[in-house]
Amino acid sequence: MKEKGRPRAFDRDAALARAMKLFWARGYEGASLAELTAAMGIRPPSLYAAFGSKEALYREALDLYVAEGDAGIWDAIPIAPTAREAVDGFLRATAIAFTRPGVPPGCMIALGALHEGEASEAICRDLKERRAWGVGVLKERLERGVKDGELPAGADCAAIASFYATVQHGMSILARDGADREALLAVARRAMAGWEGVVAPSPSIQETNRPSPNPLPGGERATDLPSPLRGEGGTRKAGG
Amino acid sequence: MKEKGRPRAFDRDAALARAMKLFWARGYEGASLAELTAAMGIRPPSLYAAFGSKEALYREALDLYVAEGDAGIWDAIPIAPTAREAVDGFLRATAIAFTRPGVPPGCMIALGALHEGEASEAICRDLKERRAWGVGVLKERLERGVKDGELPAGADCAAIASFYATVQHGMSILARDGADREALLAVARRAMAGWEGVVAPSPSIQETNRPSPNPLPGGERATDLPSPLRGEGGTRKAGG
DNA sequence: AGTTTTATGTATTGAACGATACATAACAAT
DNA sequence: ATTGTTATGTATCGTTCAATACATAAAACT
Numbered sequence: 001m002k003e004k005g006r007p008r009a010f011d012r013d014a015a016l017a018r019a020m021k022l023f024w025a026r027g028y029e030g031a032s033l034a035e036l037t038a039a040m041g042i043r044p045p046s047l048y049a050a051f052g053s054k055e056a057l058y059r060e061a062l063d064l065y066v067a068e069g070d071a072g073i074w075d076a077i078p079i080a081p082t083a084r085e086a087v088d089g090f091l092r093a094t095a096i097a098f099t100r101p102g103v104p105p106g107c108m109i110a111l112g113a114l115h116e117g118e119a120s121e122a123i124c125r126d127l128k129e130r131r132a133w134g135v136g137v138l139k140e141r142l143e144r145g146v147k148d149g150e151l152p153a154g155a156d157c158a159a160i161a162s163f164y165a166t167v168q169h170g171m172s173i174l175a176r177d178g179a180d181r182e183a184l185l186a187v188a189r190r191a192m193a194g195w196e197g198v199v200a201p202s203p204s205i206q207e208t209n210r211p212s213p214n215p216l217p218g219g220e221r222a223t224d225l226p227s228p229l230r231g232e233g234g235t236r237k238a239g240g
Numbered sequence: 241m242k243e244k245g246r247p248r249a250f251d252r253d254a255a256l257a258r259a260m261k262l263f264w265a266r267g268y269e270g271a272s273l274a275e276l277t278a279a280m281g282i283r284p285p286s287l288y289a290a291f292g293s294k295e296a297l298y299r300e301a302l303d304l305y306v307a308e309g310d311a312g313i314w315d316a317i318p319i320a321p322t323a324r325e326a327v328d329g330f331l332r333a334t335a336i337a338f339t340r341p342g343v344p345p346g347c348m349i350a351l352g353a354l355h356e357g358e359a360s361e362a363i364c365r366d367l368k369e370r371r372a373w374g375v376g377v378l379k380e381r382l383e384r385g386v387k388d389g390e391l392p393a394g395a396d397c398a399a400i401a402s403f404y405a406t407v408q409h410g411m412s413i414l415a416r417d418g419a420d421r422e423a424l425l426a427v428a429r430r431a432m433a434g435w436e437g438v439v440a441p442s443p444s445i446q447e448t449n450r451p452s453p454n455p456l457p458g459g460e461r462a463t464d465l466p467s468p469l470r471g472e473g474g475t476r477k478a479g480g
Numbered sequence: 481a482g483t484t485t486t487a488t489g490t491a492t493t494g495a496a497c498g499a500t501a502c503a504t505a506a507c508a509a510t
Numbered sequence: 511a512t513t514g515t516t517a518t519g520t521a522t523c524g525t526t527c528a529a530t531a532c533a534t535a536a537a538a539c540t
Contacts, residue, residue, distance in 0.1 A: 005486025006536040017469060027355040030269065033528055043489060044529070050487090054528065069469065103469055104356070111354050114416050115267040116344070128417050162414070162423065163430040170410030174402070176354050177368050183402065190403040194434015229257060229309065229343055245516025246506040273498055283519060284499070290517090294498065481540100488535070497526065505518070510511100 012050055015040040020061035020069060025104035028058050028112055028119045055120050062126070065108045071097035077137050083145030087138065087164055088192050094168050095184035098175040106172035109134075135165045142199075154201030163198060167191045252290055255280040260301035260309060265344035268298050268352055268359045295360050302366070305348045311337035317377050323385025327378065327404055328432050334408050335424035338415040346412035349374075375405045382439075394441030403438060407431045 018039045022031045033054060037044055051057040073093045080086035098106050112127045113119040138161035145151040171184055258279045262271045273294060277284055291297040313333045320326035338346050352367045353359040378401035385391040411424055 004538050025356055026358065030355045030358045046488060110413060114351050114413065115270045116265055118266065118270045131417060159426045159430060163427050166410035166414050166427050167407055169413040170406035173350060173354065173409040174406050177371060186399045187403050187406050190399060190438045193437035193440060195437065197433035197435065197437060198430045200433060244508050248517065286518065
């Protein structure tokens with residue numbers, strides 16, 4: 001049975017895909033209604049009738065990105081034969097996905113809205129949760145690797161997952177800087193080249209905890225707040 | 241000798257520091273003139289008289305960030321006794337700097353303007369160049385490590401530098417997600433735990449190049465463009 | 481045919497954007 | 511005191527923002 005009323009004159013899915021690519025390229029705030037409607041080939045009332053609001057459109061765009069825009073980066077992780085191959089495949093797929101011709105470089109979820117006060121706060125939270133979801137996917141596969149005896153019993157799977165997710169997030173910025181596929185694959189290879197050390201338990205004690213005398217004169221600068229950063233309270237002068 | 245005319249009634253350096261922190265927290269486009277003037281305690285004409293424009297203010301804010309806002313993350317790299325300690329100190333300093341109380345989490349340069357079409361294009365380029373500068377600092381220290389015999393002769397210093405810079409960029413996003421200092425230090429430790437593998441020549445051949453049968457059915461998804469992403473040309477209907 | 485329902489195009493809304501005009505205030509030089 | 515110069519505060523400028531009012535068009539239902 002058909003719908004009542006005048007039928008929609010545009011392809012909703014196609015318009016959504018166009019919107020997704022624009023949000024992907026420009027971020028949530030960076031994509032204006034004028035640009036969106038132009039890219040989607042429709043006028044504002046059609047957009048609002050079909051999607052509700054800019055924010056609702058963005059959420060649908062995010063869902064579409066997860067479903068079809070990320071090239072299945074995460075799909076192979078749970079079913080990879082080993083944790084190592086899971087992470088390796090994940091990073092390789094990332095390098096390829098972030099440099100596909102015809103779509104914006106980098107990850108829509110990693111780059112979508114990184115500044116506080118930006119977007120609708122709810123969108124920032126949504127993106128953050130989706131990033132956390134990715135870490136969880138990695139973590140679960142790593143934990144299975146421990147159960148399988150592939151990884152050492154004391155491996156900190158949450159920390160390992162966080163590390164590789166961090167590498168992947170950095171690859172988004174690398175891609176935005178114009179790095180080509182080979183450059184991203186090189187990063188992926190190097191991340192995997194460190195695998196044995198990364199998955200080893202307590203890398204802090206095992207590898208990197210020599211007292212390490214800070215060679216910089218005034219070595220506490222990294223913890224102190226330099227003068228221009230200290231002032232916090234309002235020093236406003238002569239109220240209006 | 242004093243200046244002619246009415247003297248400035250506000251502390252230019254303090255106002256710039258306030259502007260820097262707001263740009264740092266919100267990004268270039270995310271910081272509005274209204275917010276900036278409120279944070280700086282001045283009115284728009286004073287801002288334009290003292291700094292010229294929002295863009296010029298941002299450039300000065302960037303310079304201030306590099307001079308005093310990044311907690312000297314890069315300063316120790318050239319003078320560290322070994323390349324390994326240089327990178328280790330760099331990542332540790334990053335973890336500390338990105339989680340300092342009182343300043344926004346993450347890096348102003350990494351997060352400042354990541355979307356195309358955003359900002360003034362020139363600012364995107366400026367930030368990109370500053371990121372490339374950081375990679376260069378790492379690369380030069382690594383090359384000295386090769387000369388010193390600390391690193392293997394065939395080490396690809398540019399690729400190693402790119403890898404660790406990528407990790408650092410990812411740490412900005414991790415910090416924006418609210419990760420605490422210990423979480424960032426854990427990432428830094430794991431990045432260093434993989435050091436031996438990362439700096440080894442040709443990690444692709446040595447470690448990670450087994451044929452790796454893609455376990456995902458339809459394994460080419462990562463290279464194909466799924467249907468919603470294919471349409472590129474304008475299919476606009478019934479022009480206005 | 482007439483009513484109901486939904487979609488579209490034109491035009492516009494109030495708010496926020498970056499940036500200024502203008503009169504006045506505060507200094508140096510004369 | 512007068513002039514020249516720079517800074518400040520008030521009040522905007524024109525533009526763009528996300529979002530709609532309204533009349534019309536195109537379908538289903540009666």
